[in-house]
Amino acid sequence: MKLSTREIMLAWVTFMVVLFAATYLVCKPQIAKWRELHAEVMVLEERVRSDRAMIDGRAEWERRLGELKKSVRPLPAGKGEATYLKRTIGDLAGQSGIALRDRRDGEEVKYGGVYSLPITCPWDGNTAALVKLLFELESHDVMFDVKELTVRSSGNDQLKGSFTVYCLYVGAEGQ
Numbered sequence: 001m002k003l004s005t006r007e008i009m010l011a012w013v014t015f016m017v018v019l020f021a022a023t024y025l026v027c028k029p030q031i032a033k034w035r036e037l038h039a040e041v042m043v044l045e046e047r048v049r050s051d052r053a054m055i056d057g058r059a060e061w062e063r064r065l066g067e068l069k070k071s072v073r074p075l076p077a078g079k080g081e082a083t084y085l086k087r088t089i090g091d092l093a094g095q096s097g098i099a100l101r102d103r104r105d106g107e108e109v110k111y112g113g114v115y116s117l118p119i120t121c122p123w124d125g126n127t128a129a130l131v132k133l134l135f136e137l138e139s140h141d142v143m144f145d146v147k148e149l150t151v152r153s154s155g156n157d158q159l160k161g162s163f164t165v166y167c168l169y170v171g172a173e174g175q
Contacts, residue, residue: 065111065112065114068114068168069112069113069114069170072114072143072168072169072170073143073169073170074169074170075169075170081108081115081117081169082105082108082117082119085105085117085119085167085169086103086105086119089103089119089121089137089144089165089167090103092133092136092137092140093121093123093133095136096125096129096130096132096133096136097125097126097128097132097133098123098124098125098129098130098133099123099124099125100121100122100123101122101123101124102121102122103119103120103121104119104120104121105117105118105119105120106118106119106120106164113170114168114169114170115168115169115170116166116167116168117166117167117169118147118164118165118166118167119164119165119167120148120162120163120164121162121163121164121165122160122161122162123160123161123162123163124154124158124159124160125158125159125160126157126158126159127157127159130151130159134146134149134163137165143167143168143169144166144167144168145165145166145167145168146163146164146165146166147164147165147166148162148163148164149161149162149163149164150163
């Protein structure tokens with residue numbers, strides 16, 4: 001049996017279509033994996049670029065940390081940090097006319113020789129006293145930073161709520 005040129009060409013094209021279809025079906029899961037890996041590589045490359053930028057900016061970060069250490073006052077020696085900071089906040093609240101019901105300190109975090117200690121304070125008072133206390137806390141060097149504040153009415157121009165003050169101080173090794 002002799003095949004014509006047309007039949008040979010048709011058989012060849014059919015064979016190639018079947019070959020490409022089989023290759024696609026076999027490689028389809030691998031192509032999806034390659035795409036996922038490529039996306040992951042792109043994310044990791046971006047993270048490496050970001051980390052390199054942070055490493056290259058280390059001198060700037062160290063300079064800023066040095067400025068922060070200079071502007072944060074060291075605590076008096078021999079006193080418990082949490083006790084001293086709670087008493088200082090209580091004194092400022094008393095001068096402002098705010099009654100603090102309880103002061104709870106959180107977990108201390110260390111950044112080089114600088115420490116951060118969150119203190120949560122439930123309070124009672126009026127609007128003017130609250131504004132005065134917040135102003136005093138924010139203007140107390142860089143030692144106090146009010147990050148969370150809740151306020152609700154308790155009737156007769158009185159307010160109650162709580163605030164969280166993040167207290168910064170220099171440890172003994174950071175001085």
